[in-house]
Amino acid sequence: MHDDAAIRIDGLVKHYGGPDGIRAVDGIDLDVGRAEIFGLLGPNGAGKTTTIGVCTTRVFATAGRVLVHGVDVDTDPALAKRFIGVVTQYNTLDRSCTAWENLYFHARYFGLPRSAARRRADELLERFRLADRRDAMPDELSGGMAQRLQVARAISHGPAVLFLDEPTAGLDPQSRLALWAIVRQLRDEGTAVFLTTHNMLEAEELCGRVAIIDHGKILQCDTPEVLRRSTGAETVIDLRVDGSRDTLAESLGRLPHVTSVAETPDGLRLLTSSRENMLQQVVEAARGHAIADISVREPTLETVFIELTGRALRD
Amino acid sequence: MTEGARAGDRRAAVYARAVIGLVARDLRVLRRDFAPFLLRTVMNPIMFVFVFAYLFPKIGEGFHGGAGNTSFGTILVPGLVAVGMIFQGIAAVALPLVNEFGRTREIEDRLMAPIPIGMVAVEKIVFGSIQSLLAALVVFPVVYIIPATPVDVHVEHWTLLIAVLLLASLISGAFGLVIGTIFRPQRVPLIFSTIVIPITFLGCVYYPWALLAPLRWLQVLVLVNPVVYISEALRAALTPGVPHMPPAAFLSAILVVLAGLTLAGMHFFLRRVTS
Numbered sequence: 221m222h223d224d225a226a227i228r229i230d231g232l233v234k235h236y237g238g239p240d241g242i243r244a245v246d247g248i249d250l251d252v253g254r255a256e257i258f259g260l261l262g263p264n265g266a267g268k269t270t271t272i273g274v275c276t277t278r279v280f281a282t283a284g285r286v287l288v289h290g291v292d293v294d295t296d297p298a299l300a301k302r303f304i305g306v307v308t309q310y311n312t313l314d315r316s317c318t319a320w321e322n323l324y325f326h327a328r329y330f331g332l333p334r335s336a337a338r339r340r341a342d343e344l345l346e347r348f349r350l351a352d353r354r355d356a357m358p359d360e361l362s363g364g365m366a367q368r369l370q371v372a373r374a375i376s377h378g379p380a381v382l383f384l385d386e387p388t389a390g391l392d393p394q395s396r397l398a399l400w401a402i403v404r405q406l407r408d409e410g411t412a413v414f415l416t417t418h419n420m421l422e423a424e425e426l427c428g429r430v431a432i433i434d435h436g437k438i439l440q441c442d443t444p445e446v447l448r449r450s451t452g453a454e455t456v457i458d459l460r461v462d463g464s465r466d467t468l469a470e471s472l473g474r475l476p477h478v479t480s481v482a483e484t485p486d487g488l489r490l491l492t493s494s495r496e497n498m499l500q501q502v503v504e505a506a507r508g509h510a511i512a513d514i515s516v517r518e519p520t521l522e523t524v525f526i527e528l529t530g531r532a533l534r535d
Numbered sequence: 536m537t538e539g540a541r542a543g544d545r546r547a548a549v550y551a552r553a554v555i556g557l558v559a560r561d562l563r564v565l566r567r568d569f570a571p572f573l574l575r576t577v578m579n580p581i582m583f584v585f586v587f588a589y590l591f592p593k594i595g596e597g598f599h600g601g602a603g604n605t606s607f608g609t610i611l612v613p614g615l616v617a618v619g620m621i622f623q624g625i626a627a628v629a630l631p632l633v634n635e636f637g638r639t640r641e642i643e644d645r646l647m648a649p650i651p652i653g654m655v656a657v658e659k660i661v662f663g664s665i666q667s668l669l670a671a672l673v674v675f676p677v678v679y680i681i682p683a684t685p686v687d688v689h690v691e692h693w694t695l696l697i698a699v700l701l702l703a704s705l706i707s708g709a710f711g712l713v714i715g716t717i718f719r720p721q722r723v724p725l726i727f728s729t730i731v732i733p734i735t736f737l738g739c740v741y742y743p744w745a746l747l748a749p750l751r752w753l754q755v756l757v758l759v760n761p762v763v764y765i766s767e768a769l770r771a772a773l774t775p776g777v778p779h780m781p782p783a784a785f786l787s788a789i790l791v792v793l794a795g796l797t798l799a800g801m802h803f804f805l806r807r808v809t810s
Contacts, residue, residue: 236810276647279810302549302649312643316564328556329648331549373644
C-alpha cells in the first residue's frame, strides 16, 4: 500500500471501559506529511498520549483507521513498527544496559548485523554528544542526557516517523533547546516528527503545523502563524487581581474592542481587537478593584487555546 | 539511512533477527550478572543439603525422607534440582518483569521491535528456560557431592532425562511470565511468601509423592502444584530406585501445566502492554 502522508488518521475514536466509559479520543482526522514537525497541543488528559498510543500500535482503536508510512497499524502492527521510532513521556532506557548497549541492542532488534549495530551506536553517541558517557548506566545520566539517549535510540533504525510524547517536559531550558535543534535536524533529513506537548512555546517554535486538541477532539489545525491570527486579537492583556473579579469581568467585557474575557488562575485575561488606548480604558474600568499587575503582549497559541476552550492551558 | 528492517524484507527473517537481538541482550545482562545468578541459584540447595544430608547424619539426627533404606540425600537430589529450576523462572523472568512493567517501563523499547508483541513474551519464556537449565547444571553437582550419606543417582533413560529437563525449564519460564505479569512492584515480597515457599514445601521436594499416601487429602491437593510433577519427573529420570509417579502421568501433567501457564502468561502479558 502506498500513501503520501507519513501518518494518516481517519475518524479515530478510542473509548475506555465500554460505550459509556471515557472517550479519550473522540473522532480525530489528521494528516502528517513527510519531513514535517507536527505538534498536538493540549492540556493533560486531552487525548494526546492515547493518539500516540494508537499510532504506535500499543492502543487498539475503538473506531477509525491509522496508517503510518502507508501501513495500517491495526492490521499489521509488526510491519508498521519497522517505520516507527518512539520516545515516551517516561525514561524507558534499559536499566540493565549501558548507554552504548541501549543503542546497540535497539539496532539489533531492528535487524542490523553486529558490526553495523556497533558502528551505529558509536555514531549516535558522538552525534548526540554522549560519547564520554558511553559506559554509563541510564541511572547515572542527567535528565537531559537520558532524553537525548532516548531520542538517539528511537532513530537508530532510521524510522520514517518519530513520535515524541512530551519530549521536553521536565528538561531544563538548555536541554530543551538542544533537543529542539536535534528534532529540526531530523526533519531536515526527511523524518516526519509527531510530537505532543502542553508547552505553548514548544508548539510555536518547533512545529510546522499544530493541532489543538481538547476532550479528544481537534479544535483547530494549522501553522502556528495562522492559528495566532485566527483569534482576531491584536493584544492580550493579563490582569493579576487580588480578591473578587466577578463584577470586574463584566465591566471589562463591556469595553469597546474587548473581544473576550477569560479567568486565569490569578486573575483575568482580555483579548482586544485594538491596541489604541486599551490600557488606559482597562485601568479606568478596573478602578475600585485590587489590581496587582497588568501586562500587555501579542497573542500566542495559548490565546488561541483560551479562545477555543475558555480555559487556560496549564504548563 | 539504515541497514535495518525495510518494507520489503521477508517477515520470517526480520522476526528471527529481532528475537536473536532480544536473546543477545538478555545474554549480555546475564553475563554481567553471573555472580548474582550463581549465588541466588546455589545458596538454597547448599544450605539445605548441608544441614539435612551432611550435618544431621554427622550429629546423629536420624532424619530422612522415609523411603526404605534410601538416603535423604538421594531423595533431595531431584527435588532440589526441581526447586532450583523453578526458582529461576521467578528470579530471571518474574522479578525483572515486575519492575520493567511497573516501575521503569523499560520493556517499552523491546515491545517496539518490529515483531508481534507476543514474541517478546515468548522470548522471555525461552530465555527463562535457558537460565533454568543452567541452574539445573549448577545445582546438580552441589546436591550430589555435599551429602555425607551415599547418594544413589543413575540415569536409565537419557532421553527421558533430557525431555524432562527441557519441559521443566519451559514450565519455569512460563511460570515466571505469569508471576511477572500479575504482581505489582509493591507486592514483590508476597511472591516469596505466597508462591515460592508453598510450592517448595508442598512440591514433593523433600519426600516422594507416593509417601503422602497416608494423608490422602494432601496427596490430592498438592497435584495443583507444578513443582510436584517436575520433582517426580526428575526422580524418575535421576533416582529411579525411589518411588515416583509413572512417566505417562507426569509427562501428561507437565504438558497440560506448560500449555496452561504459557497461555495464561501470554494473555496477561498482552493485557499489560496494550489497551
